[in-house]
Amino acid sequence: MNEITVKVGMASCGIAAGASEVYEVLARRQKESGGFKLVSTACIGMCFEEPIVEFSGGKLGTISLGAVNPAKVEEHLRDYLDAKLPDANIILADHYDGKYNELLRGQTRIVLRNCGVIDPKSIDDYEAHGGYTALRKALTMDPEKVVEEVKASGLRGRGGAGFSTGLKWSFAARAQGKKKYVICNADEGDPGAFMDRSTLEGDPHNVIEGMIIGAYAMGADEGYIYCRAEYPMAIRHLTIAIQKAEEKGYLGKNILGSDFSFELHIKEGAGAFVCGEETALMQSIEGKRGMPTIRPPFPAERGLWGCPTNINNVETWANITYIINNGSSAFRKIGTENSTGTKVFALAGKIAGSGLIEVPMGIELRDVIYKVGGGMKTDKPFKAVQMGGPSGGCIPASLLDTIVDYDSINATGAIMGSGGMVVMDSGTCMVDVARFFLNFTQNESCGKCTFCRIGTRRMLEILTRITEGKGEPEDLDKLEELASNIIKGSLCGLGQTAPNPVLTTLRYFRDEYLAHIEEKRCPAGVCTALLRYEVIPEKCIGCTACSRKCPVSCISGKVKEVHHIDQDKCIKCGACYSACKFDAIRKG
Template identity: 55%
Template sequence: MSETAENLKVLICTGTGGLASGAASVVAAFEAEFEKKGVAAKIGSACDVNSTGCRGLCANDVLVDICKPGEEPVTYDFVTPDLVPQIVDEHVLGGNPVEKKVAGPYYHQFLEKQQRIIFSRCGTIDAESLDDFLAHRGFTGIQKAVTMSQDEVINEVKKSGLRGRGGGGFPTGLKWSFAKGSPGDTKYLICNADEGDPGAFMDRSVLEGDPYGLIEGLMIGAYAIGCKFAYVYVRAEYPLAIKRLQLAIDTCYEKGFLGKNCMGLGFDLDMRIKAGAGAFVCGEETALMASIEGQRGMSRPRPPFPAVRGLWGYPTNINNVETFANVAYIFYNGADWFSSIGTEGTKGTKIFALTGKVKHTGLVEVPAGTTMKEVIYDVCGGILNNRKFKAVQAGGPSGGCLPAEALDAEVDYDSLIKAGAMMGSGGLVVMDETTCMVDIARFFLNFTRVESCGKCIPCRIGLKIMLEILERITQGKGQEGDIEMLEDMAYDIKKSSLCGLGQTAPNPVLSTIRYFRNEYETHIKDKECPSHSCKELLHFRVIEDKCKKCGICPRVCPVDAIEWEKGKVAYINLDKCTRCTSCYDACRFMAID
């Protein structure tokens, strides 16, 4: 954030990550300290303490910005309530930032290569304030859209080059044209916020930090296709997102922004939240519609596609949160502006959730075409404990694992598919040299097997058999021909499964075999795990010439199996050792073999 404030503002991250780190107490501490010391009277300015959405650098919460009139904001991280009096005394009243507590250079490095468009209001406005949203161009996009015909609105979205951000990357304007062209007066618009990928929380953060922005995008989409009713399908595990979105919807009804004759612009739109039970398969659009209808979330054959026969048999358009969040900005700035960002095949920015063995976990928004290497190293600081990068799982459980030689792949739809992965909704799980790729394939396949609706045999039975083979391999019971069997089954399942979940579920297996086949072979032929990760294949010992005699390993051992005296090499008692890998994970010197 670079804009200056008219009044003193304190911006506090109160997304889910911030609240988990104690943001509510920090907010209360600032409010109490301002009142106790009469800050407003002393500085001659109003003092606003704003609860914002996610700031992105989630690993450093609680993040706080002090925005003084006429000055650049100063960001503090890891803020706790007991730090607040010092910040108020020295910075707010004294004019000198508490240097030791100010976010370091890594925070500016984190933001430097980002282009925060969708997140431009997250972290800078009060997420629950309609007035704050209106002060940041809120609802000017829909006001512009209604001066155009429906076809002109759709053509503007087509011209922008916006592709759906839910995973498949289908052109948004083209999808809207299908729904608009379907006959009938009753149509539905659905926002898919059923974000189920492990480690992904992009949509949740948009809902928590800029709920009115999502509403505006839905309004433009509804006007374009001729729809009067919209659903936002959110998983029930997102209580804060649901709370803030429901508050925004209620406020919009109260102020006349939703309902009959929205904003006096001449069109009607009702909007409702549907809380889903948290089934991953309900991220697939036909299963999602079945869930809204009160049925079990199971996929349906296509065609007919939702644009022709969707919710309750009526034409329906479905896009995800990030897609609708982009729409308003297209109408704020124009299609030409949006299409100038990104690559030829993928316009605009993309949000990624980075988790795993990376120094700065969190959310990043970068222009499409940024390389994977730039995202991991330049934005997020590289690999934790300065270990070697091994792979990144791109696209969630339906994506693929990319090795070091693929780090120069650009983050756009076509480049990632060519490399053997996919953009997906935007989850990136970073792995280092301690990660076993066979076990990673087993982990993601187990996730998709559990989350399968079980309707079609390839997914229900095929994934189960593939998982059994992977489990045997990680237990040291692999057989000759297992790799070929996995490949054959993977291609058969991809070709014959009913929906996208089954069609993409084998991707982690295929990509790990493609890039890390040697690890499969070592597990099967030598009964060893090269990454020392599979418990059944582990035999622990301390490498004497690598041990620094630091005493970290005995402190982390949960069963006291490591004997150590100061200044001496550690010794592992194999009779007590449970092979939990705690010592191996904690040792920075790779002295545990």
């Protein structure tokens, strides 16, 4: 019989949900009586059910339990050892009837294949799951052959823009220069995106191995992983992984006895969204203000310290080992003609199954949200899905049959982006969402280009005015004009895409803008200045709860009599709305 193994999901989100306590209980139990192997793994993607514990090796096979209580985990272990099935409510996935089996079946895992499966701190575990076989294979191939293979796979940059990875590699490979660099862009800055964090926390070696293969293919001997400092666990796991890979001869001089050498460093970001742009990122590695530079020259000709450089995103690098091991044709079989392979998405917002998923390209957005994502979190209906963060846009319900591939998503006005997918329901105000993203890009604009620096500020002012009920009829035209000028007048992707959230919401939710401007009304009930709280006389029982909570004493009424809100005095704080237990206060 196999050894009993207990895995605890210990990624950032797991720990925030209390996984450490669960792990400690199990560790103590193991120290006292043994009888099982305890493994800390990373994110298996079902963040909404953390802390997650997986039992395997027993008579019941593999069972994952969700929302595990530290006080109950010993009981679960005992039950598992006795082959007794736990309460069905907490079984996530198994061979029986786990409630999320359906959710997992919709996925195809290439990038995340080891996440939540292996111990990310153990290189032995990675090797046991086929790790570093792709590197061994690549080293037997000609470097040009490796580039060809990646080109043939059709892989496109997963950072958002979707440029052909193989083509990009061929530029750097062809470039003249004694010294070349490869860089991994792990400066994941889009609000609402955590794919790269989870990938690096859960399977750092896969990214590193991809980079070593890329360096070999392009003739680079040094590389950097530029990682956000806000991701301490990702940096910790990468540091351990690099050290172990050096010890085993996968990194350093004469890798695996070949004459290929490669050195890899980690650079911590210091908090600037624009550094996700490749030229700004290189400026930042050089220790300067991270401001984009004019292209051409492209990094492939003149990049870091003036040397030919290739930059790819975490997820792009994480696809390489699969392509080398299984061949480009196996990769092409997944996805669509022009968008091959899979895409990792971070599902968040008003969706039941928020977390990390990997789906084949070509899947309908509807299936992503309702099948893989488990549908909406509450009774409120679906309104839009935001893709691509501050560079992307909001896709409305009428376009849910759009398939996930670069060209189809671009046609909606949003972009594939790096993989943030924030689901919004009827309680989300689209003008407020547009204002939120503009506020973000306006803050993060590096200030180099006038249109980006000042244009986004003017757009933000207009949007803020609209949400405060001071919008004017010509504001929408002004927004569109500014948007088109910012797109034309900006050097880098940040400015060129900054207006997208406004343009897509104007395109699909124009009536909501008009309601704010013409009727001074926020249909979603979000924009405070436009809200009105009223007592519904039929429901009010006169309990006085609201008038006692009101900070400006603008609610009048005697006990057991219908109350009244004085609209002139009301500051729209919403205290009465939260205080009322009888739904007798209307917000709108």
